[in-house]
Amino acid sequence: MTFAAAGNKEIQGDLQLDIAPLVALIATKVGNTAGVELATPKDVVVALEQPEVARLLPAASTLGGWGIWLVVLAVGLLAGGIYAAQRRSLALILAGAGLAVVALIWLFASGIVASVLKNMTSRPEAAKQFGVELGALAQSSWQGGITASFAFAAVVVLAGVGALIVKRRHTT
Numbered sequence: 001m002t003f004a005a006a007g008n009k010e011i012q013g014d015l016q017l018d019i020a021p022l023v024a025l026i027a028t029k030v031g032n033t034a035g036v037e038l039a040t041p042k043d044v045v046v047a048l049e050q051p052e053v054a055r056l057l058p059a060a061s062t063l064g065g066w067g068i069w070l071v072v073l074a075v076g077l078l079a080g081g082i083y084a085a086q087r088r089s090l091a092l093i094l095a096g097a098g099l100a101v102v103a104l105i106w107l108f109a110s111g112i113v114a115s116v117l118k119n120m121t122s123r124p125e126a127a128k129q130f131g132v133e134l135g136a137l138a139q140s141s142w143q144g145g146i147t148a149s150f151a152f153a154a155v156v157v158l159a160g161v162g163a164l165i166v167k168r169r170h171t172t
Helices: 020-034 051-084 088-118 125-171
Strands: 002-004 014-018 045-047
Touching (some): 051 088
Antiparallel strands (some): 002 014
16 A cells, blocks of 8 residues: 555545455466466556545544553543542542543544545445445454443542542541
8 A cells, every 4th residue: 555646736645555466366266266377467556546535644644643642641630630639539430431421432433434434435446445444444443442441431430439438438
C-alpha cells in the first residue's frame, strides 16, 4: 500500500493498494485446480483516488501517536483531582461515571468510523471492500480498549462506593 500525490494538486495523496500477491494466490489456486499455469503481472495497483481517504490518513496517523500521552495526562489529572478533592469517595464515583461515558462515546465513535470508511467510496468495488475491511479492523482493534475502559470505570466507581461505605462506618 502506498500513499502518493500521483500528480493531483488538489489533495495530499492517493491511496494505492497493490493486490498482486492476492492475484498471484488466486491464480495459483485456480491453476492448480484447472491443471494450467496462469501468468500474473508483477504489480496490480488499485488506485482508490478518494480525497477523503487522502485527508484522513495523515490525520489518523498523527492522532494515533498522541494516544498514550493523552492517557498519561488523563490518569495524572484524575489522580491529582482525587488527591485534592474534599470528598474523595464522591470524586471517585464521578470519575468512574465520566470514564464510562468516555468509553461509551468511544464505542459509538468506533461504529461511526466503520460506517464512514464503508461509505467513503461508491466505486470501484475493491475500494469499497477495502473500506469495509479497514473499518471492521479498526473497530475490532479498539474493542479491547473500550472493554478495558468500561472495566476500569466500574472498578473506580466500586472503589468510590467502598470508600463511602467505610467512611460512614467510621462516623457512626
